[in-house]
Amino acid sequence: MLQDLNPEYVRPLVADDEFRFRCHPGVSCFNECCRELELALTPYDVLRLKGALGLSARELLERYAVIERNGEEPFPRVYLGMVDDGRGSCPFVSPAGCTVYRDRPGACRMYPLARGIYQDQAGGQGELFMLVTEPHCQGFAAAASQDIDGWIGDQELITYNAANDQVAAVLHHERAGGLPPDAAEKLLLLYDLDGFREMVLAPGFAAPPEIGRPDPEKCAANDLALFRYAIRWLRFELFGASNE
Numbered sequence: 607m608l609q610d611l612n613p614e615y616v617r618p619l620v621a622d623d624e625f626r627f628r629c630h631p632g633v634s635c636f637n638e639c640c641r642e643l644e645l646a647l648t649p650y651d652v653l654r655l656k657g658a659l660g661l662s663a664r665e666l667l668e669r670y671a672v673i674e675r676n677g678e679e680p681f682p683r684v685y686l687g688m689v690d691d692g693r694g695s696c697p698f699v700s701p702a703g704c705t706v707y708r709d710r711p712g713a714c715r716m717y718p719l720a721r722g723i724y725q726d727q728a729g730g731q732g733e734l735f736m737l738v739t740e741p742h743c744q745g746f747a748a749a750a751s752q753d754i755d756g757w758i759g760d761q762e763l764i765t766y767n768a769a770n771d772q773v774a775a776v777l778h779h780e781r782a783g784g785l786p787p788d789a790a791e792k793l794l795l796l797y798d799l800d801g802f803r804e805m806v807l808a809p810g811f812a813a814p815p816e817i818g819r820p821d822p823e824k825c826a827a828n829d830l831a832l833f834r835y836a837i838r839w840l841r842f843e844l845f846g847a848s849n850e
């Protein structure tokens with residue numbers, strides 16, 4: 607459902623535009639879109655999935671992720687690996703639907719919308735949306751319609767978008783193109799949050815004074831608090847204190 611953004615099926619949406627869509631087990635295409643995907647995972651997707659599956663972040667990444675590195679890009683890309691079952695199925699699809707539904711990746715929640723973010727002229731982030739109307743998808747036959755905000759609320763995307771925007775601010779930083787090779791390993795610590803936790807809670811961790819040490823109790827028990835600290839640490843490591 608996500609990889610074939612054929613321009614023929616994509617149209618921009620603005621704030622008050624409405625679209626008809628409803629996906630449910632009664633559609634004849636149920637589950638058919640959970641195959642042959644290039645489904646990019648964000649650090650927050652991994653945070654949610656590892657919790658749903660009771661795995662450490664490293665176990666989740668080893669079992670389910672494909673990490674691609676392109677020598678010309680400073681940061682690696684992380685994808686959900688599809689199963690070699692002759693149909694390229696998502697590892698989490700079942701006849702009854704998505705087995706990680708409550709913690710499914712943000713891109714799965716967002717569909718049939720696609721969201722892009724960009725750096726605006728004031729240095730802030732802007733967002734744009736597209737509606738992806740693939741012909742095989744029967745969800746567009748629904749009577750119910752909604753706008754972008756309604757969809758984001760229904761799909762519980764606010765936390766996903768907020769976390770992903772923090773990562774995007776690092777990826778799209780004006781100095782990201784000139785980073786040394788170890789920047790990729792540092793970025794991957796956002797995905798391997800349990801490894802990051804071990805690192806920052808170890809007695810020898812030298813926390814930059816500019817960001818301070820993490821609160822041990824919060825970071826031991828709260829992945830989202832740890833993620834927020836990891837973002838601050840990464841920004842400092844890559845771009846320095848002036849970019850806090």
Ligand code: SF4
Binds near residue numbers: 630638640717
């Ligand atoms: S209605 Fe669309 S999103 Fe839902 S299962 Fe069918 S193809 Fe997938």
Ligand code: SF4
Binds near residue numbers: 699703705706707
């Ligand atoms: S995570 Fe769930 S919704 Fe997303 S592709 Fe896999 S089965 Fe489908």
